[in-house]
Amino acid sequence: MAVQTKVSFKTDAKPWWCPGCGDFAVLAALQRAATQLGLRPENVVLVAGIGCSGKIGDYFGSYNIHVLHGRTMPVAQGIKLANRNLTVIAASGDGDGYGIGLNHFIHAVRRNIDLTYIVMDNHIYGLTKGQYSPTSEKKFRTVTSPAGVYEQPIQPLVLALAAGATFVAQGFSSNVNQLTDLIMKAIRHKGFSLVNVLSPCVTFNKVNTYDFFRANLVDVADGGGHDPHDRTAAMRRITETGGLVTGLLYEEEGPSFQDYIPGYPETPLTEAKIDLPTSEWDKILKEHFG
Amino acid sequence: MAVQTKVSFKTDAKPWWCPGCGDFAVLAALQRAATQLGLRPENVVLVAGIGCSGKIGDYFGSYNIHVLHGRTMPVAQGIKLANRNLTVIAASGDGDGYGIGLNHFIHAVRRNIDLTYIVMDNHIYGLTKGQYSPTSEKKFRTVTSPAGVYEQPIQPLVLALAAGATFVAQGFSSNVNQLTDLIMKAIRHKGFSLVNVLSPCVTFNKVNTYDFFRANLVDVADGGGHDPHDRTAAMRRITETGGLVTGLLYEEEGPSFQDYIPGYPETPLTEAKIDLPTSEWDKILKEHFG
Amino acid sequence: MIMIQELSWAVGGQQGEGIESTGEILAATLSRLGYHIYGYRTFSSRIKGGQTNYRIRISTKRVLANQDYIDVLVAFDQETIRLLANRLHPGSLVIADSTDFRAELPAGSSVRLLEIPLTSMAESLGNAVMKNMVAMGATAAVVGFAPETFTDALRRRFGSKGETVVNQNLAAVQKGFEAVAAQLGSGDTFHLAKADGRHRYLMSGDEAAAFGALAAGCRIEAAYPITPASEVMHWLAEMLPKYGGVVVQTEDEIAALMTAVGAGYTGVRAMTSTSGPGLSLMMEALGYAGATETPVVIVNVQRAGPSTGMPTKTEQSDLNEMVYGSHGDLARIVLTPGTVEECFYDTARAFDLAEHYQVPVIVALDLANGLGVQTVEALDYSCLKYDRGERVTNEELAALEGSQFLRYKFTPSGISPRAIPGQPGGMFLATGNEHDQTGHIVERVDNRVQIMNKRMHKLDPLVNDSLAFVRHGLQDADVVLVAFGSTIGPVLEARERLEAAGTKAAVVQVRMAAPFAASQFSDLTAGARKVIVVENNAGGQLYGLIRREVPALAERLASVRKYDGTPFTAGEVVAKCQEVF
Amino acid sequence: MIMIQELSWAVGGQQGEGIESTGEILAATLSRLGYHIYGYRTFSSRIKGGQTNYRIRISTKRVLANQDYIDVLVAFDQETIRLLANRLHPGSLVIADSTDFRAELPAGSSVRLLEIPLTSMAESLGNAVMKNMVAMGATAAVVGFAPETFTDALRRRFGSKGETVVNQNLAAVQKGFEAVAAQLGSGDTFHLAKADGRHRYLMSGDEAAAFGALAAGCRIEAAYPITPASEVMHWLAEMLPKYGGVVVQTEDEIAALMTAVGAGYTGVRAMTSTSGPGLSLMMEALGYAGATETPVVIVNVQRAGPSTGMPTKTEQSDLNEMVYGSHGDLARIVLTPGTVEECFYDTARAFDLAEHYQVPVIVALDLANGLGVQTVEALDYSCLKYDRGERVTNEELAALEGSQFLRYKFTPSGISPRAIPGQPGGMFLATGNEHDQTGHIVERVDNRVQIMNKRMHKLDPLVNDSLAFVRHGLQDADVVLVAFGSTIGPVLEARERLEAAGTKAAVVQVRMAAPFAASQFSDLTAGARKVIVVENNAGGQLYGLIRREVPALAERLASVRKYDGTPFTAGEVVAKCQEVF
């Protein structure tokens, strides 16, 4: 086989995002991470949701599946179970992932199938033109909250930890280097990994802007370091900062779902021989139904 | 009007539950709580899910609505918004509430509409005959987990706190007095309240039995008292005990959703006059579309 | 210069450049002058960038669809010209922004071109986005309006931004007017006949539906954003609180419908609004409303499917799901308003029907009438009947003296008076499980048959409903065109053209698709040699429905379908109908 | 004592008392003796308590439904007698447990009654639950089998509990046998003719479907428990791991289908199994599989709807949703196996169809064939074709030399060879948005029409499918009965009875409801004076489908429906058909 050179994971498509959208940086970081990890495009599947964020698949040169609104998680798990050799990455928006798709997220966390989940969290519904999202802050005024939001926002990092996540990180679109690093770590992590990315929507969110995040974000290691294996500390850091913290908050090594499945073969199910001799079926017929 | 005597909230229906089922105690506690609070049957709506647990409505003498599997939360919220004078109580099983219905639960928590949510948590799917549930422990063998469960169980109390719940309690079917008390407090709480009840399924769950819980449960106040206004302490108590703790874990007083809704009247929407003079509509026509 | 009775105007450029508001201002202004307006925007699922165009038809007569052609096209880029070239006719005029590109017209076309540096003119006034207002001025010159015509609309639109902005925009209009007036040749103007000056209202179907809901007494809307239905929610989010009502943005569409069902059960008029993907998610909840006989209204603004499909393109392809969706056998009402006005009337009526019959009612809009704008005559509020349906009174309940209230009592009509929470003695169980008259779960075969019959037949009176169909045109028509939803616009116009060309044609508009009033439909189409169903979908869904409901018609029935994401024009309808004549 | 060719036996009592296993043991034993068996349990959505009964038909000929009547009824309570009284005939024998109740037979009936203290006899042997085995022994005596006949089955059932338990149960059978043998009058026995002794297999449709899936190479099942489909999941949970496969219990049905779609996209045969409420939740995901052309199989075991309905009662009322559900226009295949054997064949075939046509395939069972058990002849594995559909090879991809692979290439058949992740050079975008041949999202009108046509027409060859219908009976039939699913059992038997009574009748079984092969169906029903659609639902869903697809038949078409939650018997079919003749 020819020597494989590193690939850039770029495509010809011109992104449909608004100029300045935070999602450009997420794409760039993901491309860099995949390149630096030396992944092959054919062995990566990017599962994207519906939203501005969900367009990311169009611009990332791997196998791509752009699913239904809120349904990245089950599809990603189906893919990984079907072919354990693939690198499976899911990408959602905050509405997609923490609104309509939250249940799948929590259950994916506890199932701990080996995949990486990147959520582009802009605290708004971008593609549907600016309704508030589950992560929108209280009092935020939008077309569907003309008097301001009154729900308590979802805290994705806290929820992920509460659900037993084995890898929780948060990045910011303005820090592509850190984000690249977090995504690389997440992909390397055996099990479910969440990378929540604060990725500003420059068109509809005039509150949680680049400037807002620059002014308010701290690094998890700021002020004395952080042990990413300490769940309690992670929880405390998140609470202290009101969620405005970036870096690797928590990681726990251990077996993932695949390691437990009885009889689950080392070779991918895609390679399983299915046309077994009919004697096999006769055996079942006799044993179970005779 | 005649002097209103306390009502028992009992009905003639003979419960369909198996003898010994933990849900009998939940029903009894709920009936006692409603009676002791002096509620009127016509002003209470019990919203039940699908499962053995969901049968509870048939036996509780109030307005009752037995909804779809997993959908107690939206229905309960719709009812409360429609008539803020009603006492709205929702009742689910662990599958109903934390499986298919988990997303609605988390969003109901953060919306903080004033209702009480009782989950009869038997760590199993009872009505469908014994599949594992989201709260089933690891290694638990059932018809759908013949080699044992390998998902991390959902920790409902932790998730509720993580989602910002303003009232979190846990009861046990063997302790009807405590449970009655918790339910009374929950109903009195202004805002969303969760009462998770460890309610054994004597038919399908041979692991999380009455004996198991008796041997392992501690009271939240054991070993030195617990301040239910301390969220961190609540979280710690739950973690320490692996969730095997009963009592009122957390309560936070404050305004609920209704208090924020712009223009939301003091009188229930059911009493709103809707046949306004047509001049009202002409005004809108001119102002908005003229 | 000749006097014309109508003008087709369009503006096109990149999304996010103000194309939408330009169209809106023009439409609003001309509506105020008493013209009839139809406006339709073509756009894509993208916030900034990507071609968009807004086509407006301005007429002295009622118009319910766009013309086949465009008379005046304002183009901010070459893509606009490329995409709309096939709509231009020999007499069309293209006003192209010469700041950024050199317009190229189709080879050999006799279309007239006016190149004007719209953007630089706007920049010279302080802001490039005002190129739209320069274009508006240019349009005024071409059509023979004074630039002041737009003053009012501009004040309303920009007033909140301060006098300077208003004045800048007014100056931009003036500048555009002057620049064009100077260059106009004698054949370059379109002199639009004066309008009747009557006061009309300009609105989209989404707005009309939301307004209809409010007027009908809806007090709770629970919904999840989705194109092209979000506008219903947005309008209600603004307006409902003024009437003590609430809009809840739920976590998904299942929650949306179930929240509305909860409110409906409690006695408040409640609704949700959605589009195809949301509708599919609501199928289980729809059945629940049906089984529990809970009134609820679903406004479904259809878009191109299947699946995510083309969220910003129109289609009428949810009919099958609306009529046949949800497992099990289930009665539901499906209303299919055609004009924007009808979106108001039918949504308002939906609440009466929902409470009267205690069923879920779906009001089916489509993107073309949901987002398209039309001028509407003063509304007729006699449609607001506030029929709250049969309710048991507290006195009747008291007379029960503690014995169980029969929520699902077997009555001749199949409709049972309902109690709502809060009524003493009215306590009952509502359940999606099969139940008896009290509401309690029972699986006895005799009860099952009885209660199924009750639910399945309570809508029977609707087969005589006088609003099920609207017939337009001659009694002795040779050809009957059948349509529902927005397609009625081009079809009505096609009928006129066919008749002008010598074909005796009539139109039967389907306003209620379920229950389908088959024998009325048979009567309305009796005698026609050919009955042609014209619809915006690939599957011929209405055609199929009619075959099923009125199979005797099958031999005379023909199907005309369009499923490229755009609405029909009258010319297309005529051409396609002639193929199947 | 006369020799009979078949016997209808039933046992009834409270749920949780072992009724189910009694029925199973009897059925298994007699199947091993070479009899044909049909077994059907009536139960409710409740774990313990509530009446349940198990009816078994034992015959020397193939049987696909229960008889109209019961010959021998073992009753553990009076409720059983009350509920089944209308099934008893003058020659019936009731064996009643006299321990707890005094059996009362319908007034004036000539049914024979044997009162035996089944429970106390069991108690005297050590355990009251063995009353079932005592009843088995009693049955043996009545039917003329030696008690040893059951030894084998008992060993298999109780072997794991140790020799003592086995022996106790054997003793219970013996005891029941003796007690009855002693009391039997000469007219009290039913001497069942000897069976052919051929080896057959006893299974339910749920098991057959699961087995069919495994044999066809399904390796991933993602599902959520639901009556009456859970058994599919349970069987696969046990068996798939033995073949390296996986069962995922998902958080809901949406996740279930989407997980299977993910696996299907990746190239593994994957499925989900569900019932009505779950099917309704899957509507959006179904459309997604259709739009992305991803193979996936859905086994839908229908139960009585609408909504939660009657979870343990049978119905065939999801046909509308299976055929027309999901928004937008969508091709899908719906297979409707009738017998248990066909549940195996059709589920296996579903995987071939799904991959060949790259569509979602729904295999529609109903509770009656899903949970009912039938004896099945040795299976014919030639149905296992392992048609993986068109796949692009790595060589073909390499030959592209880096240019974009056209996943949705326009081909004459409409089927485009697919790549799966892992294949170098095959990267593409799968999306539910409208897309072009590469998979990229485009909304161009020309592309839209082309790709819709591709998806809508790729199933066209199936109109010639030789497995779409099965016709039974004479060519020149006067009356044709039409049925799908489990209803085929009673309908086939009704045909025989009609013919015996002088009516020339044939049966057309619908095995594929979508796409509907209309012209084949026309041919198969040509010449019949009357075509009667017999189905287990209130809406006449198959009847409506046929009217839509073959409207010319409408005048000769009649509808027979049952919707009380129980399957038809042949006698009911005959009676109802005679009403519409």
Ligand SMILES: Cc1ncc(C[n+]2csc(CCOP(=O)(O)OP(=O)(O)O)c2C)c(N)n1
């Ligand atoms: C079932 C369904 N409901 C609603 C929609 C409409 N919709 C498309 S994107 C979106 C939300 C987008 O918000 P988010 O997930 O935060 O993504 P962003 O655009 O902000 O990146 C919604 C509601 C849909 N496509 N499908």
Ligand SMILES: Cc1ncc(C[n+]2csc(CCOP(=O)(O)OP(=O)(O)O)c2C)c(N)n1
């Ligand atoms: C949409 C849908 N899916 C599945 C079911 C079947 N079902 C009924 S109850 C139940 C789970 C019951 O478990 P749980 O909620 O824990 O209640 P329990 O019976 O244990 O009290 C399921 C899966 C259903 N009714 N609806």
Ligand code: SF4
């Ligand atoms: S609308 Fe917001 S999220 Fe969407 S592309 Fe534009 S900036 Fe990004």
Ligand code: SF4
């Ligand atoms: S099966 Fe379990 S949960 Fe259900 S009624 Fe019986 S004991 Fe209770």
Ligand SMILES: [Mg+2]
């Ligand atoms: Mg977002």
Ligand SMILES: [Mg+2]
């Ligand atoms: Mg449970």
